[in-house]
Amino acid sequence: MPRVVVFDEFGGPEVMHVVEEPMIEPAPGEVRVRIEAFAVNPLDQLMRSGASPAPVPLPHARLGVEGTGVVDALGSAVTGLEIGDPVILTAIPDASVRGSYAEYTTVPASRVVARPAGLGVVEAAAVWVAYSTAYGALVEKAGMRPGDHVLITAASGAVGRAAMQIANQIGAEPIAVTRHTAKKDDLLAAGAAAVIATDQEDLVEGVRRHTGGAGADIVLDVVMGPGQQDLLKAARPGGTLVAAGFLDPRPTPFPRLPLTIFSYRSFEHTLDAVAVKRMAAFLNAGVRLGALRPVIDKVFALDDVVEAHRHLEKGLHAGKIVVTA
Numbered sequence: 001m002p003r004v005v006v007f008d009e010f011g012g013p014e015v016m017h018v019v020e021e022p023m024i025e026p027a028p029g030e031v032r033v034r035i036e037a038f039a040v041n042p043l044d045q046l047m048r049s050g051a052s053p054a055p056v057p058l059p060h061a062r063l064g065v066e067g068t069g070v071v072d073a074l075g076s077a078v079t080g081l082e083i084g085d086p087v088i089l090t091a092i093p094d095a096s097v098r099g100s101y102a103e104y105t106t107v108p109a110s111r112v113v114a115r116p117a118g119l120g121v122v123e124a125a126a127v128w129v130a131y132s133t134a135y136g137a138l139v140e141k142a143g144m145r146p147g148d149h150v151l152i153t154a155a156s157g158a159v160g161r162a163a164m165q166i167a168n169q170i171g172a173e174p175i176a177v178t179r180h181t182a183k184k185d186d187l188l189a190a191g192a193a194a195v196i197a198t199d200q201e202d203l204v205e206g207v208r209r210h211t212g213g214a215g216a217d218i219v220l221d222v223v224m225g226p227g228q229q230d231l232l233k234a235a236r237p238g239g240t241l242v243a244a245g246f247l248d249p250r251p252t253p254f255p256r257l258p259l260t261i262f263s264y265r266s267f268e269h270t271l272d273a274v275a276v277k278r279m280a281a282f283l284n285a286g287v288r289l290g291a292l293r294p295v296i297d298k299v300f301a302l303d304d305v306v307e308a309h310r311h312l313e314k315g316l317h318a319g320k321i322v323v324t325a
């Protein structure tokens with residue numbers, strides 16, 4: 001029987017365990033995907049520990065909002081897909097029921113897109129959430145254009161690296177933020193036009209220096225918390241800040257500067273078929289041109305999923321953590 005990762009109570013990584021379950025048939029309009037690999041996201045950690053913004057019904061909750069595999073069965077009324085098609089799962093909103101931490105899952109056919117040619121299974125598992133979030137926040141929300149100075153927080157993380165690559169693909173200038181000087185060279189090699197390491201440098205002064213005193217046109221904030229105050233000061237008057245993550249659990253003071261501020265969740269675009277088509281086209285073009293390529297930190301086997309979460313919680317990863325099913 002197919003194996004699936006479930007948890008029956010909230011807690012640390014050890015609450016997850018692998019069980020065997022009967023194969024589920026796809027309902028009308030759904031496809032069943034034989035999953036080859038899935039990526040671990042900070043949202044999974046929040047869901048598992050009981051800190052998720054959306055309620056997670058227990059017991060027997062599943063996890064996993066993205067992954068890749070092969071179409072294995074088609075429900076009635078599904079068109080445009082064939083059994084055997086390699087696909088990626090484009091964000092699963094009801095991950096606690098259909099999560100990708102499994103050998104099989106069923107999802108609405110609209111939730112899969114063709115696996116970009118040129119990506120291996122591990123990279124394909126890691127591509128959608130980070131790139132759709134960075135693309136949606138910077139392009140769809142903030143309207144990023146060539147020449148824009150884009151300040152990118154947590155740049156060594158998965159969304160941050162995707163954001164730097166997307167900014168470069170469009171001709172904008174990514175300014176990376178990290179808390180550690182030791183990561184500077186890696187971030188420059190990953191495409192940053194400049195890096196501000198906040199353990200040694202003042203963020204606002206650094207941005208002014210790199211932008212000729214003007215300030216950043218766009219800020220991508222996936223950290224939030226009190227540090228957002230400096231990001232707001234580092235933006236140019238009339239600039240745009242997109243808040244898309246919450247790595248810092250401390251409260252975020254109310255912003256009082258003349259900026260446009262968006263809050264962004266990728267689900268707002270990844271549940272929209274037209275936006276998904278645009279995102280997939282952008283992603284495919286970027287992969288084909290060699291501009292977009294996910295960075296993989298470490299790969300685990302399904303039996304080691306608890307270790308994969310422990311690795312995420314250590315916070316020392318640089319890029320995506322992937323599990324092969």
Ligand SMILES: NC(=O)c1ccc[n+]([C@@H]2O[C@H](COP(=O)([O-])OP(=O)(O)OC[C@H]3O[C@@H](n4cnc5c(N)ncnc54)[C@H](OP(=O)(O)O)[C@@H]3O)[C@@H](O)[C@H]2O)c1
Pocket residue numbers: 041042043129130133154155156157158159160177178179180183222223244245246247248249264265266267315316317318319
């Ligand atoms: N809006 C959406 O739809 C959406 C989608 C995907 C992800 N997200 C959110 O976006 C955030 C980033 O996701 P990700 O996958 O890129 O995470 P990630 O890969 O785990 O990011 C890791 C990096 O974030 C930085 N970091 C971690 N904790 C931090 C803190 N307290 N303050 C400042 N920097 C910190 C560290 O960089 P340094 O050590 O170099 O500073 C670390 O290397 C998460 O909150 C995630 O839930 C949102």
